[in-house]
Amino acid sequence: MNISRSVVEIEKLTSVFRFAGQEIVVHKDLDLRIEAGELLSIVGGSGSGKTVLLRQILGLETPRAGRITVQGRPASQLGDDGAASRVGMLFQHGALFSAFSVLDNIAFPLRELGTLPDDLVRDAALVKLQMVGMDPSQAHQMPANLSGGMIKRVALARSLIMDPPLLLLDEPTAGLDPDRADDFCDLLRSLHRELGLTVVMVTHDLDTLFALSTRVAVLAEQRVVVSGSPREVMNFPNPFVQSYFLGKRGLRARTRLQEPPVAV
Amino acid sequence: MEDNTPRIRQQQQPQGHCAQLLGQWTAEHLAARQVWSRLKHDLHAAISAGTAVQLWDLRAVTRLDHVGAQLLWNAWGRQWPAQLSTLPVQRALLERVARFSAAVPPPAHKSALQLFLALGRQVLRVIDHLLGMQRLIGQLMLDVMRLVRHPRRGPWRDFSGHLYHVGATALPITALVGFLIGVVLAYLTAQQLKQFGADLFIVNLLGISLIRELGPVLAAILIAGRSGSAITAQIGVMRVTEEIDAMRVLGISRGYRLVLPRVMAMALAMPLLTVWTTLAALTGGMLASDLVMGVTPDYFVSALADAVEVSNLTLAISKSTVFGVLIALVGCHYGLRVKPNTESLGQGTTASVVTSITVVILVDALFAVVFKDVGL
Numbered sequence: 298m299n300i301s302r303s304v305v306e307i308e309k310l311t312s313v314f315r316f317a318g319q320e321i322v323v324h325k326d327l328d329l330r331i332e333a334g335e336l337l338s339i340v341g342g343s344g345s346g347k348t349v350l351l352r353q354i355l356g357l358e359t360p361r362a363g364r365i366t367v368q369g370r371p372a373s374q375l376g377d378d379g380a381a382s383r384v385g386m387l388f389q390h391g392a393l394f395s396a397f398s399v400l401d402n403i404a405f406p407l408r409e410l411g412t413l414p415d416d417l418v419r420d421a422a423l424v425k426l427q428m429v430g431m432d433p434s435q436a437h438q439m440p441a442n443l444s445g446g447m448i449k450r451v452a453l454a455r456s457l458i459m460d461p462p463l464l465l466l467d468e469p470t471a472g473l474d475p476d477r478a479d480d481f482c483d484l485l486r487s488l489h490r491e492l493g494l495t496v497v498m499v500t501h502d503l504d505t506l507f508a509l510s511t512r513v514a515v516l517a518e519q520r521v522v523v524s525g526s527p528r529e530v531m532n533f534p535n536p537f538v539q540s541y542f543l544g545k546r547g548l549r550a551r552t553r554l555q556e557p558p559v560a561v
Numbered sequence: 562m563e564d565n566t567p568r569i570r571q572q573q574q575p576q577g578h579c580a581q582l583l584g585q586w587t588a589e590h591l592a593a594r595q596v597w598s599r600l601k602h603d604l605h606a607a608i609s610a611g612t613a614v615q616l617w618d619l620r621a622v623t624r625l626d627h628v629g630a631q632l633l634w635n636a637w638g639r640q641w642p643a644q645l646s647t648l649p650v651q652r653a654l655l656e657r658v659a660r661f662s663a664a665v666p667p668p669a670h671k672s673a674l675q676l677f678l679a680l681g682r683q684v685l686r687v688i689d690h691l692l693g694m695q696r697l698i699g700q701l702m703l704d705v706m707r708l709v710r711h712p713r714r715g716p717w718r719d720f721s722g723h724l725y726h727v728g729a730t731a732l733p734i735t736a737l738v739g740f741l742i743g744v745v746l747a748y749l750t751a752q753q754l755k756q757f758g759a760d761l762f763i764v765n766l767l768g769i770s771l772i773r774e775l776g777p778v779l780a781a782i783l784i785a786g787r788s789g790s791a792i793t794a795q796i797g798v799m800r801v802t803e804e805i806d807a808m809r810v811l812g813i814s815r816g817y818r819l820v821l822p823r824v825m826a827m828a829l830a831m832p833l834l835t836v837w838t839t840l841a842a843l844t845g846g847m848l849a850s851d852l853v854m855g856v857t858p859d860y861f862v863s864a865l866a867d868a869v870e871v872s873n874l875t876l877a878i879s880k881s882t883v884f885g886v887l888i889a890l891v892g893c894h895y896g897l898r899v900k901p902n903t904e905s906l907g908q909g910t911t912a913s914v915v916t917s918i919t920v921v922i923l924v925d926a927l928f929a930v931v932f933k934d935v936g937l
Binding site for chain 2: 382421428436437493
């Protein structure tokens with residue numbers, strides 16, 4: 298794979314929503330490029346359109362104007378056959394199919410291909426199940442009987458079943474206790490490294506953000522105000538960025554960066 | 562353009578028989594139908610005894626994913642082949658697959674004892690439902706007494722809202738269904754009565770069956786499907802979103818604010834809807850009789866008064882009040898039992914509709930037996 302090529306290219310993106318009869322501009326002329334192998338975090342205040350951006354990259358929503366290409370193809374074609382081999386998505390609440398067992402959930406995209414034999418599909422699903430740190434004995438559990446952390450793990454295994462080069466995460470650690478959140482971060486970091494994934498993550502959790510990201514993009518004022526390494530972004534002179542990262546929570550989390558806080 | 566089809570090329574080399582793998586060994590490419598059937602054949606040939614491959618060369622594979630690695634690993638009989646040349650990335654992938662390849666624990670099969678115990682659980686569940694229902698009725702009695710003592714503090718706003726949703730908005734559908742059933746019934750009986758020359762008895766037949774039986778039951782079944790499920794869904798959603806717990810913490814009685822107004826609205830709306838449905842059905846029957854048998858509406862109306870005793874109407878109305886209360890209670894019962902997940906909400910709604918329709922028909926049969934001497 299060509300390392301220098303952009304996996305996702307967003308150009309002049311404009312998104313508008315109608316809410317209570319009013320038009321609300323969420324993005325205006327937003328540009329963003331995501332390079333292969335990055336672990337990019339998208340941050341921004343509530344309602345700044347982070348999740349919308351993620352959904353637009355996936356082709357689940359169509360922007361008013363602008364162009365989104367994912368691996369050289371328009372985002373709107375992403376949902377065609379074989380989508381699971383191009384992009385994986387971890388939804389905030391897992392979105393496991395409640396009628397299927399854990400193993401069937403993970404194997405579902407492979408089984409839908411229709412040709413691969415059952416034992417191969419089962420073995421492949423079992424490998425993914427253990428790669429996300431779960432035990433084979435949990436393979437026949439139903440999603441309703443799983444804890445929040447396990448649901449996220451199974452959902453992650455399902456999104457990775459066909460080894461997509463691009464993985465999108467929506468609030469990967471929301472709703473997990475700090476211990477589980479740390480475990481999940483470790484898992485994401487090791488998968489990112491081992492599988493050479495490009496990861497795009499939307500998160501509010503500054504701990505996760507500093508622990509994982511190689512690059513941070515801040516959404517504010519309807520565009521990407523700054524993108525760069527966590528350290529660069531934090532020192533960027535913009536009121537939103539400053540209050541976001543240098544609030545009390547931000548100060549606590551940035552000790553993770555193992556450097557004394559910068560005087561402002 | 563390079564060929565991405567996964568394929569095997571066998572060669573004779575100094576070290577022995579060599580299999581060189583080419584193309585993209587990924588799930589997407591492997592799963593193409595022709596590719597898969599040829600590859601299966603080639604893989605089988607490569608590992609079968611006579612021409613066994615000594616050296617596996619993966620270095621020319623442009624992309625290998627976990628499914629491809631798994632396929633090879635399984636083909637090798639889950640062990641490393643004698644000689645293997647790979648790129649480091651591929652080696653890591655194969656090692657991961659090798660480490661994690663395990664037999665799936667078989668899904669637990671149920672023994673005879675477990676089946677027996679499952680039956681016991683089923684029985685206990687039914688008993689639990691009955692107890693829950695009993696508790697709900699008991700609570701309803703207490704709430705009614707509270708309402709009688711302080712009528713001004715009753716949940717009247719809720720009551721009127723439910724009355725509108727249960728009653729007024731159900732008028733079109735009940736009228737349509739009632740009318741059509743009346744027409745169908747008139748057409749069917751007309752054929753039979755003509756054979757005996759008893760044309761005029763169509764008024765008795767339609768009158769008794771529609772007023773006494775079909776009107777109330779038809780309306781009750783429609784409302785059970787329409788409003789019973791809505792009650793379960795409303796209360797169930799409140800369970801899922803913890804609103805019911807919030808009510809309890811705020812010291813607001815869920816029986817008084819959720820169950821009572823719904824039961825009252827149903828108890829009042831059901832008889833009214835029954836009368837409405839029966840009227841629509843009689844209109845349908847009357848028009849159809851006029852068309853098929855020439856029984857004029859004038860005659861129909863005047864004969865109806867003689868054919869059907871007033872006690873039939875009383876019975877129908879009291880019956881439908883009971884139906885209304887039961888539908889509301891069953892709906893609330895299932896709604897309150899919904900567990901805080903969406904799957905349980907769907908199951909609860911389905912169970913509620915099935916149960917309330919069954920209950921309506923059971924109770925109707927009971928009425929038919931007990932009041933067999935009234936009005937006939």
